[in-house]
Amino acid sequence: MSSAETTAKTPQSGENEQLSAIAQISRQPSFRLSTALLIAAAAVLAVSTFFPYWKMRLNAPQYPNGLFVTVYVNYMEGDVAEIDGLNHYIGMAPLNDAAEIERAIAPIAMVVIGLMIIGVAFIHSKWLAVFAIPAMTFPFIFIGDLWVWLWYYGNNLDPTAALSGAIKPFTPAVLGTGVVGQFSTTAVLQPGWYLALVAAILAGLGLHYRRVARQAAEKLATDGR
Amino acid sequence: MKRSVLYGIIAALVLVVIVLAALVLSPGEGGGQTAAPAQQTSAGVAEDAAQVIANRGLTPENVTAALKTYMPSGQYDPYMMFASGGHSGQVHVVGLPSMRLLRTIAVFTPEPWQGYGFGDVAQAAMFDEGKVAGSSVTWGDTHHPALSETAGSYDGEWLFINDKAQSRIAVIDLRDFETKQIIKNPIAMNDHGGAFVTPNTEWVIEGGQYAAPPVGSFAGIDEYNEKWRGMITFWKFDREKGRIIPEESFAMELPPYWQDLCDSGKLVSEGWIFCNSFNTERATGGLGAVEGAVPFESGASQNDMDYLHVIDLKKLEQVAAANTNELNGMNYVTMETAIAENLLFFIPEPKSPHGIDIAPNGDYMVVSGKLDPHVTIFAFDKIQQAIADQKWTPDDYGIPVLDFDSVLEAQVELGLGPLHTQFDNQGYAYTSLYLDSMVARWSLGGGDYAHADEGWTLIDKESIHYNVGHIAAAEGDTVTPAGDFLVSLNKWSVDRFANVGPLLPQNFQLIDIGNEGASLQLLYDMPVGFGEPHYAQIMKTERLKAVQVYPEVGWDPHKWEVNPDAPKSGEERVERDGNNVTVYMTAIRSHFSPEHVNIKEGDNVTWHITNLERAVDAVHGFAVPAYNVNLSIEPGETATFEFVADKDGVFSYYCTEFCSALHLEMHGYLMIEPDESSAMK
Numbered sequence: 001m002s003s004a005e006t007t008a009k010t011p012q013s014g015e016n017e018q019l020s021a022i023a024q025i026s027r028q029p030s031f032r033l034s035t036a037l038l039i040a041a042a043a044v045l046a047v048s049t050f051f052p053y054w055k056m057r058l059n060a061p062q063y064p065n066g067l068f069v070t071v072y073v074n075y076m077e078g079d080v081a082e083i084d085g086l087n088h089y090i091g092m093a094p095l096n097d098a099a100e101i102e103r104a105i106a107p108i109a110m111v112v113i114g115l116m117i118i119g120v121a122f123i124h125s126k127w128l129a130v131f132a133i134p135a136m137t138f139p140f141i142f143i144g145d146l147w148v149w150l151w152y153y154g155n156n157l158d159p160t161a162a163l164s165g166a167i168k169p170f171t172p173a174v175l176g177t178g179v180v181g182q183f184s185t186t187a188v189l190q191p192g193w194y195l196a197l198v199a200a201i202l203a204g205l206g207l208h209y210r211r212v213a214r215q216a217a218e219k220l221a222t223d224g225r
Numbered sequence: 226m227k228r229s230v231l232y233g234i235i236a237a238l239v240l241v242v243i244v245l246a247a248l249v250l251s252p253g254e255g256g257g258q259t260a261a262p263a264q265q266t267s268a269g270v271a272e273d274a275a276q277v278i279a280n281r282g283l284t285p286e287n288v289t290a291a292l293k294t295y296m297p298s299g300q301y302d303p304y305m306m307f308a309s310g311g312h313s314g315q316v317h318v319v320g321l322p323s324m325r326l327l328r329t330i331a332v333f334t335p336e337p338w339q340g341y342g343f344g345d346v347a348q349a350a351m352f353d354e355g356k357v358a359g360s361s362v363t364w365g366d367t368h369h370p371a372l373s374e375t376a377g378s379y380d381g382e383w384l385f386i387n388d389k390a391q392s393r394i395a396v397i398d399l400r401d402f403e404t405k406q407i408i409k410n411p412i413a414m415n416d417h418g419g420a421f422v423t424p425n426t427e428w429v430i431e432g433g434q435y436a437a438p439p440v441g442s443f444a445g446i447d448e449y450n451e452k453w454r455g456m457i458t459f460w461k462f463d464r465e466k467g468r469i470i471p472e473e474s475f476a477m478e479l480p481p482y483w484q485d486l487c488d489s490g491k492l493v494s495e496g497w498i499f500c501n502s503f504n505t506e507r508a509t510g511g512l513g514a515v516e517g518a519v520p521f522e523s524g525a526s527q528n529d530m531d532y533l534h535v536i537d538l539k540k541l542e543q544v545a546a547a548n549t550n551e552l553n554g555m556n557y558v559t560m561e562t563a564i565a566e567n568l569l570f571f572i573p574e575p576k577s578p579h580g581i582d583i584a585p586n587g588d589y590m591v592v593s594g595k596l597d598p599h600v601t602i603f604a605f606d607k608i609q610q611a612i613a614d615q616k617w618t619p620d621d622y623g624i625p626v627l628d629f630d631s632v633l634e635a636q637v638e639l640g641l642g643p644l645h646t647q648f649d650n651q652g653y654a655y656t657s658l659y660l661d662s663m664v665a666r667w668s669l670g671g672g673d674y675a676h677a678d679e680g681w682t683l684i685d686k687e688s689i690h691y692n693v694g695h696i697a698a699a700e701g702d703t704v705t706p707a708g709d710f711l712v713s714l715n716k717w718s719v720d721r722f723a724n725v726g727p728l729l730p731q732n733f734q735l736i737d738i739g740n741e742g743a744s745l746q747l748l749y750d751m752p753v754g755f756g757e758p759h760y761a762q763i764m765k766t767e768r769l770k771a772v773q774v775y776p777e778v779g780w781d782p783h784k785w786e787v788n789p790d791a792p793k794s795g796e797e798r799v800e801r802d803g804n805n806v807t808v809y810m811t812a813i814r815s816h817f818s819p820e821h822v823n824i825k826e827g828d829n830v831t832w833h834i835t836n837l838e839r840a841v842d843a844v845h846g847f848a849v850p851a852y853n854v855n856l857s858i859e860p861g862e863t864a865t866f867e868f869v870a871d872k873d874g875v876f877s878y879y880c881t882e883f884c885s886a887l888h889l890e891m892h893g894y895l896m897i898e899p900d901e902s903s904a905m906k
Contacts, residue, residue, distance in 0.1 A: 063840075081839060082839060082840050085813060085814055085838075085840075089815075089886075089887070162815075162887055162890070
């Protein structure tokens with residue numbers, strides 16, 4: 001650290017001024033921290049895809065152990081067939097018909113988002129900061145998309161279904177509890193989503209320290225002149 | 226700058242903690258559903274209970290009995306009893322100590338709730354295998370259930386039961402509590418000493434009952450001694466296939482005594498089989514038919530002693546494997562061979578015995594002659610010694626009869642009509658006393674058992690109501706008896722229950738045998754208005770490995786694999802090939818697909834139907850009127866039925882099991898168009 005500071009204080013010759021500005025940025029300790037944070041953000045985001053993001057539990061008297069649907073970024077698991085079987089009575093579409101595009105592109109999208117952060121980490125451009133936006137907003141995009149689908153499912157019930165008259169259009173609770181017929185639902189975020197949130201924060205911190213490093217380097221350059 | 230780096234590291238650490246907390250705190254499968262019921266104060270309960278006790282006039286013993294047997298909703302009985310149903314042809318499964326009937330298993334008798342015998346082709350094939358003299362017989366007389374054993378203890382996998390009337394054995398699969406095989410003994414007309422298994426279930430033993438000329442031959446009763454015969458059959462059980470293999474089974478020719486119950490030797494006596502007999506007088510009866518004839522009941526009770534049959538099964542297996550003698554396709558080991566090979570012996574036993582029961586250590590053989598007030602105990606080592614010393618005299622057929630005194634260990638006087646014996650984990654034996662209507666507890670001797678009482682001593686007797694036949698103690702005929710409970714299987718109930726007309730229920734009485742040092746306590750009366758049970762076995766519930774739903778959709782319970790013809794979701798259709806129509810149907814709450822089936826009079830119809838459900842208890846029935854079809858299709862199961870569409874018209878097929886709120890809507894129409902050409906003819 002001290003050697004870096006010493007180097008930074010060494011005046012540079014004019015022809016290498018541009019290059020040395022970058023070199024000075026990359027010699028800042030906060031730059032290394034920001035690189036580490038951005039890489040960590042990509043890694044945590046990658047890890048999050050192996051964990052569930054969201055889970056809903058349905059409770060009814062005749063299901064003493066409850067029914068579950070667990071959602072990952074690219075698939076869902078649990079009592080999907082049983083829930084579909086019940087949903088057909090109220091005219092709700094099968095769960096696996098939801099977010100088909102999102103789930104299909106999710107693996108590629110996650111890789112792209114990760115690469116974009118890595119890009120921020122290794123390509124020295126102020127404007128590349130926008131590449132971190134997808135990672136920083138991903139957990140909220142996920143919830144937003146989930147809410148849209150839940151709204152769409154609950155508000156587009158098949159009018160010919162057996163219980164279409166008894167169940168009014170509704171939006172299942174994306175978080176917390178809700179009630180549909182004899183079912184109460186509890187929806188909670190899962191470790192994968194929290195990991196994505198951590199990745200978003202790491203990316204944000206990475207950007208912050210990148211800015212700190214740049215300002216420090218610029219200050220040094222100004223002082224050096 | 227350094228400070229901001231520090232902040233960054235702290236922030237990262239905080240995030241790690243958040244992630245870990247999220248991982249740990251995220252709700253599991255049972256999340257939030259473990260709310261404990263509100264505890265009432267014991268003072269409140271006592272007050273309420275005291276009021277109930279006073280209002281109902283209950284004694285302290287009544288209250289104890291109630292507390293020992295009451296099973297709160299959702300709690301499981303620790304024991305399951307498998308009771309024969311007698312001539313109901315079924316098996317009944319009862320939970321202990323609550324004495325709740327959990328299940329009836331249809332075996333030899335069609336039973337519509339289980340869809341048993343009403344169209345299913347696999348069941349029809351099974352009934353065909355159990356045909357008697359070429360005819361379908363749709364009832365049976367089940368007597369003695371035998372749970373499969375591993376190393377002499379129940380293993381919870383299979384259950385065998387005999388049909389006394391037709392000499393048949395059925396195999397019940399305890400993965401789904403359904404009958405999987407019915408096999409007819411090709412040379413015996415009836416049986417009684419079945420079913421019993423060897424300690425590792427290699428053999429299922431079927432003892433005969435009334436002597437007769439072997440099936441396939443006829444001889445008059447004047448040739449009783451020469452041509453009529455008794456028999457014990459050894460059925461080979463293939464555990465992998467879950468089936469009896471007739472080709473590897475054999476029967477043993479015996480004198481025309483009336484063989485009765487059997488038991489397998491265990492531990493020290495493993496490899497030996499013991500079966501008792503009566504009517505060694507060879508009375509031929511004839512009351513009301515032959516001038517001066519005495520009835521069987523007295524003719525068969527003249528001698529003081531009948532013969533306990535002792536069979537060296539290890540030797541018999543080898544002899545049978547090399548044997549070439551056959552009768553009706555059945556490997557048949559003759560008496561001559563058995564005598565020559567020195568593998569069959571008799572021991573005199575007090576007359577008209579019913580039980581032959583081997584003590585848990587395999588060291589003692591307990592016999593009770595119904596007309597003798599004692600239980601008689603033989604020692605296995607003494608039997609072996611007497612055989613080695615050839616201390617015998619031959620009977621009329623040349624079979625060695627061992628010297629009674631040389632093999633006798635003890636006789637214990639219990640009371641009148643001793644019939645059947647079970648054991649507990651303390652070294653006590655329990656014997657039913659038919660005439661006294663009591664159950665006796667007595668101590669085994671020999672020093673190897675846990676109890677502190679003097680051996681071979683009557684300890685206690687408890688009255689039962691009334692006329693006890695068999696008794697069943699928890700795992701009480703295995704090498705690991707459990708103690709705890711005993712059920713007295715009473716033939717008469719007389720005054721125990723409110724009158725339901727002249728056909729009274731039997732009475733299962735639960736007795737607590739777990740009170741160490743204390744007397745036996747009668748706990749509960751269970752009316753049995755659905756059969757006439759003979760014997761029962763009681764197994765720890767935890768030994769069972771039954772499925773809740775079939776492993777995969779399209780399951781064939783008989784083959785225990787997916788049926789390749791099983792219609793799956795989206796594959797529903799009706800195929801026609803000339804006059805042959807195949808229906809591929811699925812069932813799921815609350816519809817069948819297809820809901821219309823249009824065929825023509827005269828079509829040969831094969832109909833596959835799959836229950837697509839994976840939810841526990843989501844069973845669908847399927848009934849077709851006029852064609853005598855009613856199926857029970859459990860979750861995942863594919864059932865198949867066939868019929869010739871010889872009745873035209875419109876038929877409503879529907880789900881017979883109340884499956885859902887829209888159960889009544891779960892139906893469809895089978896439309897059989899009249900064949901105009903045949904009407905013209």
